[in-house]
Amino acid sequence: MMVQPATEGTQARAQSPPGRLPHLLLLTPALLVVVALFGGGLFMGLLQSLGHLPAAGLKNLSLAHFGALFKDPDFLTSLRLTLYVAATATLVATLISVALALFLVRASRLNRLMSFLLQIPLTVPHLVVAVAMIFLLTPTGLIARLAAWLGLSDTVQGFPLLVNDTWCIGMIAAYVWKEVPFITLMILSVLGSTGVELLDVGRTLKAGPWQRFRFITLPTIFPSLSAAALIVFAYTFGAFEVPFLMGRTYPMLLPVWAYKSYSDVDLMARPEGIATGLVIAAVVSLTIVLAHAILSYSRRRGMVL
Amino acid sequence: VKAPRTLRPLVFLLLGIAILLPFAPLVIWSFSESWFFPDLLPARFGLRAWTYVFDIAGAQIVSALWQSVAVSAVTALISVTVGVPAGRVLGLYQFRAKNLVAVLLVLPVIVPSLSVAMGLHLWFLRLGLTETAAGVILVHLTFCLPYAVFVMWGVFANYNPDFEDQARSLGASTLQVISRVMLPFIWTGVAVAGLFSFLLSWSQYLSTLIIGGGTITTLPILLFALMGSGDRPVAAAVSLVFVAPALGALILTTKSMGQRNLTGVW
Numbered sequence: 001m002m003v004q005p006a007t008e009g010t011q012a013r014a015q016s017p018p019g020r021l022p023h024l025l026l027l028t029p030a031l032l033v034v035v036a037l038f039g040g041g042l043f044m045g046l047l048q049s050l051g052h053l054p055a056a057g058l059k060n061l062s063l064a065h066f067g068a069l070f071k072d073p074d075f076l077t078s079l080r081l082t083l084y085v086a087a088t089a090t091l092v093a094t095l096i097s098v099a100l101a102l103f104l105v106r107a108s109r110l111n112r113l114m115s116f117l118l119q120i121p122l123t124v125p126h127l128v129v130a131v132a133m134i135f136l137l138t139p140t141g142l143i144a145r146l147a148a149w150l151g152l153s154d155t156v157q158g159f160p161l162l163v164n165d166t167w168c169i170g171m172i173a174a175y176v177w178k179e180v181p182f183i184t185l186m187i188l189s190v191l192g193s194t195g196v197e198l199l200d201v202g203r204t205l206k207a208g209p210w211q212r213f214r215f216i217t218l219p220t221i222f223p224s225l226s227a228a229a230l231i232v233f234a235y236t237f238g239a240f241e242v243p244f245l246m247g248r249t250y251p252m253l254l255p256v257w258a259y260k261s262y263s264d265v266d267l268m269a270r271p272e273g274i275a276t277g278l279v280i281a282a283v284v285s286l287t288i289v290l291a292h293a294i295l296s297y298s299r300r301r302g303m304v305l
Numbered sequence: 306v307k308a309p310r311t312l313r314p315l316v317f318l319l320l321g322i323a324i325l326l327p328f329a330p331l332v333i334w335s336f337s338e339s340w341f342f343p344d345l346l347p348a349r350f351g352l353r354a355w356t357y358v359f360d361i362a363g364a365q366i367v368s369a370l371w372q373s374v375a376v377s378a379v380t381a382l383i384s385v386t387v388g389v390p391a392g393r394v395l396g397l398y399q400f401r402a403k404n405l406v407a408v409l410l411v412l413p414v415i416v417p418s419l420s421v422a423m424g425l426h427l428w429f430l431r432l433g434l435t436e437t438a439a440g441v442i443l444v445h446l447t448f449c450l451p452y453a454v455f456v457m458w459g460v461f462a463n464y465n466p467d468f469e470d471q472a473r474s475l476g477a478s479t480l481q482v483i484s485r486v487m488l489p490f491i492w493t494g495v496a497v498a499g500l501f502s503f504l505l506s507w508s509q510y511l512s513t514l515i516i517g518g519g520t521i522t523t524l525p526i527l528l529f530a531l532m533g534s535g536d537r538p539v540a541a542a543v544s545l546v547f548v549a550p551a552l553g554a555l556i557l558t559t560k561s562m563g564q565r566n567l568t569g570v571w
Contacts, residue, residue, distance in 0.1 A: 030391035030454055037447040038421055045424025116559050119323050119384060123551035125508030128544045129524050131532060135330035140342040142330040148343035203463060229399040232417065240419030240511045245532060255419055262423050274423045282422035288415050292408055
C-alpha cells in the first residue's frame with residue numbers, strides 16, 4: 001500500500017498556475033469529511049472516556065477511566081497478548097516476505113500466474129480468512145483430517161490446539177497468510193527496479209552472496225520493508241474480526257476487550273471500552289507516523305524510488 | 306547464487322498450495338451434507354447449504370446481500386466523487402502542508418474503525434443517524450474516502466495537465482475539459498478507486514454493527530451470526546458469496562490492467 005504514492009515529481013508543479021487558486025477549494029470537501037468524521041469520532045470518544053455523560057454535561061472530566069484501565073491487571077494482560085500477537089505475526093510475515101521476494105526476483109520475472117496468486121490474499125476480507133483458518137486448523141479441521149488420513153493422529157485429542165489456544169497460533173497464521181503478499185509486493189516494487197542491476201555490480205566486484213544481501217539488497221529494501229512491517233503491525237494491533245473469532249474468551253485481545261466493555265450491559269464499563277479504543281488508536285497512529293517518517297526521510301535521501 | 310532450477314517449480318507449487326489451501330475447506334464444507342471427523346472428505350455431497358442460502362433463508366441472506374451492495378456502492382460513489390478533486394490537487398501541485406495532509410489521510414485508513422465508531426455512536430445518536438443506512442455509510446466514508454484519495458493521488462501524479470491547457474486554448478469550456486480530456490485519461494484510476502472503496506466498505510463488520518445497531522444487516526453481520534450458530538456448510542457458502550466480489554474484481558482487473566492493481570487492499 002502507499003503511505004504516499006511513490007511515482008511523484010515528474011509532473012508535480014511547484015505551485016498552482018498563476019491566476020488560479022483551486023488547491024484548497026478542491027481539497028476541502030475531502031478534508032472536511034475526514035476531520036469531521038474521523039476527528040469527530042475520536043473527539044467524541046475522548047469526551048466520553050474522560051467521563052462525559054450525555055445527561056450530566058461537561059462537568060467532572062477526569063482521567064479516572066484511563067487510570068483505572070492501566071491499573072487493571074486484565075487490561076495489562078490483554079495489552080501484552082495483543083503486542084505479542086501483532087509483533088509475532090509481523091516478524092514471521094516479514095521474514096517469509098523477504099525470502100519470498102528474493103526468490104521471486106531471482107526467478108527472473110514474476111510471472112502472471114504467480115502475481116495473480118499473490119494478490120488473492122490481499123482481496124480476501126479478514127473475516128473470511130478467520131472462518132477459513134478455523135475450518136482448516138481446529139482439531140476437527142481439514143488439516144487434522146489430513147493428519148488422521150495419513151495415520152499421524154486419529155483422535156480429536158491427538159491434534160494440537162491451534163485455534164482459541166494460549167499462543168494464538170491460528171490467529172498468527174491467519175495474519176501471516178493475509179499480510180505476506182502485501183509485504184512481498186512492497187519489497188518487490190523496490191527490488192524489481194534497482195536491486196538486480198546493483199547485484200550485478202556487486203557480483204563483478206566479487207561480493208559473496210551474504211555480502212550482496214547485507215550491503216546491497218538489505219539497504220535497498222530496508223525503508224519499504226520497515227514501513228510495510230510497521231503498517232502490518234499497526235493493522236494487526238487494532239484488528240477485531242480475527243481475534244474475535246479465533247481468540248480465547250480469556251485473556252482477550254485488546255480490540256475484542258474494547259468492544260466487549262463498550263457493549264457491556266453495565267453502562268459504567270462503556271467509558272473504559274472507549275478509552276481502550278483510544279489507547280489502540282494512539283498505538284496505531286504512532287506506528288503509522290513512524291512508518292511515514294521513515295519513508296519520507298528515505299525518499300528525500302533518494303533511497304526509495 | 307542461482308536458485309537451482311529444480312527448486313523453482315517446487316517453491317512455486319508450495320506457494321500456490323499455501324495460498325489456495327484455506328479455500329479448500331470453505332468449498333468442501335459448502336457442498337457437504339454430512340462430514341464427520343476423521344473423514345477426509347464428506348460422506349455425502351449435496352447442495353443443501355447453497356439451496357438454503359438462495360432459497361429457504363433466501364429472504365434474509367439475499368436482503369443482507371442487497372444491503373451490503375447498496376451501502377458499499379453509495380460509499381464508493383461518494384468516495385470517488387469527493388476523492389477525485391482532492392487526488393488531483395495532491396497529485397499535481399506541491400504545497401507546504403502536503404506531508405501533513407498525507408498523514409491526516411493515512412491515519413483513518415489504518416486506525417481501527419472501532420476506535421472511531423464507538424465515539425461517533427453518541428454523536429450519530431443525537432443526529433438520529435444510528436440504525437440508519439446513512440449513518441453506516443458515513444462511518445464507512447471515514448476510511449473509504451481517504452483510500453480513494455490515495456488512489457487518485459497516484460493517478461494524478463502520472464497525469465499531464467498540459468493537454469487541458471491545449472484544449473482550453475482551442476476554446477473548450479471547463480466542463481468539456483473535464484469530460485473530454487481529464488476523464489478519458491483517468492477513468493481506469495477512477496474505477497480502481499471506486500472498486501477499492503467498495504471492497505473496503507464491503508468487508509466492514511464492527512463499524513456497521515456499532516452504528517447500524519443490528520438494524521442494518523450486511524453480509525458480514527450475518528456471517529458472524531452464522532459462525533455463532535455453528536452451521537458450517539451455510540457459513541462456508543456465505544463466506545464464498547462474501548469473498549466473490551473481491552475475487553471477481555481481481556480477475557477482472559488482472560485481465561484489463563495487467564500487473565500492479567489490487568496491491569493496495571489488504
